[in-house]
Amino acid sequence: GYECEPFNNPADFFLDIINGDSTAVAASKEDDRPVDIGKVAEDNVDSSVVDVLHQKYLNSILYQRTKEALGKVELGRGSTQRVSKQGHEITYANGFLTQLYWVSKRSLKNLIRNPQASIAQITVTIILALVVGAIFFGVKLDRSGIQNRAGSLFFVTTNQCFSSVSAIELFIRDKKLFV
Numbered sequence: 001g002y003e004c005e006p007f008n009n010p011a012d013f014f015l016d017i018i019n020g021d022s023t024a025v026a027a028s029k030e031d032d033r034p035v036d037i038g039k040v041a042e043d044n045v046d047s048s049v050v051d052v053l054h055q056k057y058l059n060s061i062l063y064q065r066t067k068e069a070l071g072k073v074e075l076g077r078g079s080t081q082r083v084s085k086q087g088h089e090i091t092y093a094n095g096f097l098t099q100l101y102w103v104s105k106r107s108l109k110n111l112i113r114n115p116q117a118s119i120a121q122i123t124v125t126i127i128l129a130l131v132v133g134a135i136f137f138g139v140k141l142d143r144s145g146i147q148n149r150a151g152s153l154f155f156v157t158t159n160q161c162f163s164s165v166s167a168i169e170l171f172i173r174d175k176k177l178f179v
Helices: 010-019 023-030 039-043 049-058 061-077 096-113 115-135 143-173
Strands: none
Touching: 010 049, 049 061, 096 115, 115 143
16 A cells, blocks of 8 residues: 655665655554555554554465465475485585596696796795794793683684685686686
């Protein structure tokens, strides 16, 4: 019964109606009469917009069709029968070792074809390791030493996570092959 205003996003409009923030809801409240959205609104004038929309959906054909389809699925599967794990397993055309072989071969070719990137990444890792090692060298075996070690582990872990971002460059370059 509510009309979406021109140039208004229908999803936002629907959410506004549910929350009661819409101008259409405000106009219906000013008139002290509910917008004509069926028999439910006439029976219960004090019901909220959400209740009215809920009841309208329960009376809709879409709800009936969905309920029937779910009932057929439930009957076909059986309510007590469990789905086997094999139904949820992902199968591939090639095994893990075959995939590992070809991915490793491709990565090695990329390493040989573009050694500057690999040398730069190794150099940065070595320099960062020396800096972190110098900062945390000679940490004592007390409470603050444990906190320092935890901090160094966090720093090294974060560095390793962000250093793997360089692999994105391969996806950008090989996007056509990937797709």
